[in-house]
Amino acid sequence: MIVKLDVKLAGPTSRLPSGLLKPGGGMGAFLLNTVLPLIGTLLVGALGWWATYWIANPIVAFEKLRAEIREEVFVVTNIGSASPADVVNAASDRLRRLAARVDSTTSTTSRLVRLYLRMRDYDTDAAVKQLIGLSNQLTDKTGARILLRRRIERALKLPFTDAEDLVRSVQDSKQRDTKA
Numbered sequence: 001m002i003v004k005l006d007v008k009l010a011g012p013t014s015r016l017p018s019g020l021l022k023p024g025g026g027m028g029a030f031l032l033n034t035v036l037p038l039i040g041t042l043l044v045g046a047l048g049w050w051a052t053y054w055i056a057n058p059i060v061a062f063e064k065l066r067a068e069i070r071e072e073v074f075v076v077t078n079i080g081s082a083s084p085a086d087v088v089n090a091a092s093d094r095l096r097r098l099a100a101r102v103d104s105t106t107s108t109t110s111r112l113v114r115l116y117l118r119m120r121d122y123d124t125d126a127a128v129k130q131l132i133g134l135s136n137q138l139t140d141k142t143g144a145r146i147l148l149r150r151r152i153e154r155a156l157k158l159p160f161t162d163a164e165d166l167v168r169s170v171q172d173s174k175q176r177d178t179k180a
Contacts, residue, residue, distance in 0.1 A: 058105065065101055072095060076134070077149070091138055092138055095132070134148040
């Protein structure tokens, strides 16, 4: 059974010759069946590229940077005043470079990426300050490094490397020292 529909279009398309919009009929069928789907596909592809390049890539890069920071904070745990100067300087330089990367990542990305970072509760400003602070305190003997590591981990929502009781005892001793 063949059903033939005769549709009359109102508006600007009603001025077109009647054969162009009929199935199998001329330029209208070509536009509806080929050009419009092609344009739609290209627009969706361009939007996908834009979202990947400007939103997803910076987010993935930041998440990788968080992993690098976690690794570096863990590695510099054993560096102290007894470590050779070149080891301390190299570790300090790596921490400062990580701080610079966090700062540049958050200051040069799009608003959508910054919104994502805020939604995830990452405190990138605090992370930068604490990374620089840790780089300056690698030879500290007072326990400041433990507190700085904890602040970095808290700012970037990383797993804690030090036991809670150790951090609490350092905080208590710092408070006693400031009161005395």
